[in-house]
Amino acid sequence: MQLNAHPRVRFSLRYKIIAILFGAMLVVLALGGTLFYTVARQQMLKSAEKQGQLLAQQIELEVESSEAGQAYIDKLLGNELRIASIAIEKQLPPHWQDVTNEQLRQLSAxxxxxxITLLAPTADDIVGVRSSDPHEIGLSTRGMGKWYIAFRDLLAGKPQASTYGTAEKNYWSGPFANATSDPSKVDKWGYYYDGTTNYIIDPFYVQTSIPGYEQVVSVNSTIRHIVATEPDILSIAVLNRTFDEKPIRYSYKGVSWIDIANQPVMYGAYRYAHHDLDVRLKDRALSTGHMQTALDHVDHTTVMKAFIPELGEGSPYVVEIVMNYRLITAQLADLLHDMAILGGALLVLTAVLSFVGAELITRPLKRITEAVDEIADRNFAAHVDVARSDEIGVLAAHVNEMSEKLVEYLRELTRRERGRGVDYLVMATQALVHELGTPLAAMRQMAELLPRLEPNLGEKAREILERMRSASEYANRIARDFTAFLRNGMLTVRRCDVVRLVSDAVGLCSSMAQARHVKLSFHNETGQRHVYLDVDEDKLFGAIVNLLRNAIDAIPDDRARREVAVTVRIEAEELHIDVIDSGVGIPRERWDRIFVPYSSTKKGGLGLGLTFCGLIAIAHGGTVGVVQSSPQGTHIRMRLPLKHEPIQVDA
Known part of the structure; x- marks a missing residue:
């Protein structure tokens, strides 16, 4: 048999809700994680930049301290060299020709x-004529730029005229600088001339000979300490403002050098070089006055470079700090790991809560769907018990309202249909009753007369005669009651055991079934021996008999399987009376028309039997209809409410 199937659920609303909530949480976690990762990365970069700024401030303080210390030592050494110059003048003859180099070496000690070096003017130069250092002898100063100008001013008795270095009466001292005779040395010189000699007295100190000078004036020791103690700092370099500019080079006797004051890298070590990028960021930092940062990939290492400008009172410079970006990426990896664990836990929790929430939403919807299915199966009195104040509650109320309106519509439809043919039905029934009255009366009289004429009838014969008499009385009563029902639509209701009533109907039709070689069976699946309802026993009995007779008649003589099964069961506050036959079936388009008057397909049939069944079912507040049908048989179900009062159909 083919099922009268409702649309099949392909993807449950429950799983849709779960999928939507789970997907929404997944999107929220993805967006939130991305945002959090981005913010965390920016915060880490800002923290690294802040660390760079703090280090730059520390280095700036060290540079200032170094410059202050260097200035102090420079002044102190300058005074010492001036005193030494005066002492040297008193111990040397006024002409340099009378001084020996050995004498200068002893005096230095x-x-x-x-x-000590003695400088004497020539026609176009000022040269070293005597010195404790052989490399200084014959040294030309004409190519020394500002130094040469300072020497000329000193010889002219105007040492203060120079703005380079420091000057006092008869004395001028330059800053620490590379020695022209040996550029690898950084020395401090003093120059004295008071006009009593034909030479300039030049005592000097070599930087490496000054005790503690490296600790006092060097920034490099501080930079080395920072790099050694900070694992994420790879290198620090203090870049001169002339970094990448062509520096001033000095040369003497084929040796070329850059003075210490013009070195591109003032302090620290310039490593992880990306020259074009570094120059561009250095220039931008000096021009804007703000720190510039960039990520760079040098020597298979990803680094973060920070260029912090220092634009103080002195010459401007830029502190370059190179940090290991892998430490930041490692922290970000740990953060992503923690976020993944937390996100997974949130997704599991979301799935659980989604399942619970979906169940709370779909459970009442399932009850509503079941009620709608019952209405579709012609149980128009189906009711939904959903106590909610939301949209689902409103939907349930609308379904209940629809059910009530359908019942009212059926009442009205019954009135209209009966109103169209009730007169003809009454006339036909009266004529039928009149025509049947004579043979039924004759049957009753013969059933009563035969035992008197034949007192020796057997028990079986007497049983048959009793059945004939009961059947004729039942036929008279049904015809009479049906005529009355058509006229006024009233039921004679009383308490009745419906299980027994259906069983009696099966018993009445058993002889007809046997005559047609049909197996007629009855099954009580209510779980109770008795089910009492307030019904019109005769009319309901007649309706069930009509269903059984139609089921038996639907089985053709050539059908191998010849069965009619009658089942009584209770489902959802209803009593279901199912009649299932193995007949030829009913076409789907005729399922609703078989209960309309005069629509019989039987030869010589009036089409009133199933109409009568439908009217009786509706009058009792129930329905009757086809559940399923196919060429292998038909399943018809009568539904009777267990609680509702019968509906009185007015004529």
């Missing part, structure tokens, strides 16, 4: 200076 006595005065505690690194060396």
């Amino acid at each position: 006595e005065l505690g200076v690194s060396g």
Whole structure:
């Protein structure tokens, strides 16, 4: 048999809700994670930049301290060299020609200076004529720029005229600088000339000979300490403003050098070089006055470079700090790991809560769907018990309202249909009753007369005669009651055991079934021996008999399987009376028309039997209809409410 199937659910609303909530949480976690990762990364970069700024401030303080210390030592050494110059003048003859180099070496040792050189003017130069250092002898100063100008001013008795270095009466001292005779040395010189000699006295100190100078004036020790103690700092370099500019080079006797004051890298070590990028960021930092940062990939290492400008009172410079970006990526990896664990836990929790929430939403919807299915199966009195104040509650109320309106519509439809043919039905029934009255009366009289004429009838014969008499009385009563029902639509209701009533109907039709070689069976699946309802026993009995007779008649003589099964069961506050036959079936388009008057397909049939069944079912507040049908048989179900009062159909 083919099922009268409702649309099949392909994807449950429950799983849709779960999928939507789970997907929404997944999107929220993805967006939130991305945002959090981005913010965390920016915060880490800002923290690294802040660390770079703090280090730059520390280095700036060290540079200032170094410059202050260097200035102090420079002044202190300058004074010492001036005193030494005066002492040297008193111990030397006024002409340099009378001074020996050995004499200068001994005098240097006595005065505690690194060396002494005597400079004498020539026609176009000022040269070293005597010195404790052989490399200084014959040294030309004409190519020394500001130093040469300072020497000329000193010889002219105007040492203060120069703005380079420091000057006092008869004395001028330049800053620490590379020695022209040996550029690898950084020395401090003093120059004295008071006009009593034909030479300039030049005592000097070599930087490496000054105790503690590296600790006092060097920034490099601080930079080395920072790099050694900070694992994420790879290198620090203090870049001169002339970094990448062509520096001033000095040369003497084929040796070329850059003075210490013009070195591109003032302090620290310039490593992880990406020259074009570094120059661009250095220039931008000096021009804007703000720190510039960039990620770079150098020597298979990803680094973060920070260029912090220092635009103080002195010459501007830029502190370059190179940090290991892998430490930041490692922290971000740990953060992503923690976020993944937390996100997974939230997704599991979301799935559980979604399942619970979906169940709370779909459970009442399932009850509503079941009620709608019952209405579709012609149980128009189906009711939904959903106590909610939301949209689902409103939907349930609308379904209940629809059910009530359908019942009212059926009442009205019954009135209209009966109103169209009730007169003809009454006339036909009266004529039928009149025509049947004579043979039924004759049957009753013969059933009563035969035992008197034949007192020796057997028990079986007497049983048959009793059945004939009961059947004739039932036929008279049904015809009479049906005529009355058509006229006024009233039921004679009383308490009745419906299980027994259906069983009696099966018993009445058993002889007809046997005559047609049909197996007629009855099954009580209510779980109770008795089910009492307030019904019109005769009319309901007649309706069930009509269903059984139609089921038996639907089985053709050539059908191998010849069965009619009658089942009584209770489902959802209803009593279901199912009649299932193995007949030829009913076409789907005729399922609703078989209960309309005069629509019989039987030869010589009036089409009133199933109409009568439908009217009786509706009058009792129930329905009757086809559940399923196919060429292998038909399943018809009568539904009777267990609680509702019968509906009185007015004529």
